[in-house]
Amino acid sequence: xLVVKNVSKIYTNNKxxxxxxxxxxxxxxxIGFIGPNGAGKTTTIRMITGMIAPTEGTIEINGKDxxxxxxxxxxxxxxxxxxxxxxxxxxxxxxxxFIADMYEVDLKQRKEQIEKYTRAFHxxxxxxxxxxxxxxxxxxxxLISGALLPNPNLFILDEPMVGLDPHxxxxxxxxxxxxxxxxxxxxxxxxxxxxxxxxCHRVVIIHRGRPIACDxxxxxxxxxxxxxxxxxxxxxxxx
Numbered sequence: 240x241l242v243v244k245n246v247s248k249i250y251t252n253n254k255x256x257x258x259x260x261x262x263x264x265x266x267x268x269x270i271g272f273i274g275p276n277g278a279g280k281t282t283t284i285r286m287i288t289g290m291i292a293p294t295e296g297t298i299e300i301n302g303k304d305x306x307x308x309x310x311x312x313x314x315x316x317x318x319x320x321x322x323x324x325x326x327x328x329x330x331x332x333x334x335x336x337f338i339a340d341m342y343e344v345d346l347k348q349r350k351e352q353i354e355k356y357t358r359a360f361h362x363x364x365x366x367x368x369x370x371x372x373x374x375x376x377x378x379x380x381x382l383i384s385g386a387l388l389p390n391p392n393l394f395i396l397d398e399p400m401v402g403l404d405p406h407x408x409x410x411x412x413x414x415x416x417x418x419x420x421x422x423x424x425x426x427x428x429x430x431x432x433x434x435x436x437x438x439c440h441r442v443v444i445i446h447r448g449r450p451i452a453c454d455x456x457x458x459x460x461x462x463x464x465x466x467x468x469x470x471x472x473x474x475x476x477x478x
Contacts, residue, residue: 240266240393240424241287246296247448248282256282258448260296264426264441266392267419271435272428274445275475280428281321283445284397287426288318301392314342316393317386321401321428323378327370331362334370335385342389349388356384359410376402383411387418394418396427400434412438436467446475 243262249255257279264270274280285291287298289305289312298305303312325334332353339349357363360380362373370378379402386394394415400408415425415438429435435442436456444452444459451474452459459470 242299244297246293249294268440269425271439271442278445279448317391319382319386319396321398332366338385352388394425432468
């Protein structure tokens with residue numbers, strides 16, 4: 240579903256933000272992507288989603304190269320950023336219909352999906368209001384509802400729990416599990432290691448731009464009784 244091959248990103252100051260990253264993520268997996276601040280998580284996600292180009296390497300989504308077949312690749316995923324930046328002079332329902340149009344979701348499916356997710360996140364009654372009247376959490380819920388609307392093959396989220404109340408966070412975790420049970424894939428970054436530990440099939444740990452672990456939690460622990468937090472702190476500590 241998602242294949243990242245020998246990907247590096249070097250910025251103009253010669254800083255290597257991501258260094259020779261390799262990932263292969265299959266259908267039906269929930270992958271947690273974790274690392275300290277400045278480790279390269281957001282840069283990696285921006286390259287995967289096509290917002291910036293890698294300096295080296297290739298990225299394929301469902302067999303489509305994000306650089307050479309950008310539009311076709313982007314039809315296979317949706318993305319929720321870490322901050323709910325959104326054009327907020329329109330109504331919530333207009334935003335969702337725009338997303339549905341972009342992904343060519345038919346009228347019957349979009350109506351069902353919009354009602355399903357916005358009712359689950361308790362923003363259905365606010366869809367007639369302009370987005371600039373929404374709280375931070377409501378904007379986050381709207382973005383998540385829009386990303387789920389097309390039923391994407393790959394669901395990418397950057398710090399998705401930020402701004403969500405506990406009830407909505409629980410709903411999102413359940414949706415992520417259900418999405419994978421239907422054959423979809425979830426790739427998300429988070430600083431909430433307890434969520435990663437309880438939710439993910441595999442964990443990718445990145446440090447100073449390089450992957451230092453990519454495995455199941457059981458294999459990363461190697462029969463240790465340590466928590467993911469303890470292992471993460473040990474693996475990423477500065478010498």
